Amino acid sequence: MSDDQQVEQQIRDRGLTAPRVTPDTLDEKIQGEDYHVFPGTTVTVCLLHLENGFTVTGESACASRENFDPELGRQIARRNAREKIWMLEGYLLRERLHSSGPLSMAMAES
Template structure:
């Protein structure tokens, strides 16, 4: 199930409690940078979040002949973005905990 499909299912189910959405994750990102290590297929994506924290994601082709800069960039970004869910989830849970205290 894609993020969009999951979001649609949550909305259709009428769930209204505080939660993260794909837009929340995208809005946490303020900049992105990429680097391919010379002589390798290793692509690193660094996503900078609104508070200045940096999250990284990586991708690498097993065969240099399969390396494609754009595909490597997309995979590395997706891997970095995936890490933001856990960080933002923790932050939301802490906010809810603090409100209840």
Template structure:
């Protein structure tokens, strides 16, 4: 079981039901993804475009060219880009919660 699913299970078991950002929320804000491998390197960059047009990037590279696998590079770069969305969506949610308290 991956870490995100394990955390979701733990959160539910503990009865923590306040508003929060979930893995599904992250996936829902991703509108497009694009990849680039820089020629002659193992550097792979993933650019995720969010539904509002904002972009986040993630990178991956390996020390030895012999270990380079483009598919794995894309997976790692995407994971790294997606991780950045947690903070963005957490900030958005916190702003929404603060506005509701002020109304």
């Protein structure tokens, strides 16, 4: 079970039902991905394409060339790119909640 799945299970077990970003919601935003390893380096970059056309990057690098594994580099770079989406989606959700909250409703009525 991944860390995301463990946290999700804890959230469900505790009955926390307020609006939130979930791992599934996050993954649904990803429409494609590209990778690049810079020649002569161990630097791998992952570019995630999101459904709205925005892109997010993640990187990985290996300190020792002898330990460089391209597949592992892609996995780490993708994980790092995906982590950035949490903040973006969290901000969007908070903005929607703020806009539809009691204060914004009162201002709209005045």
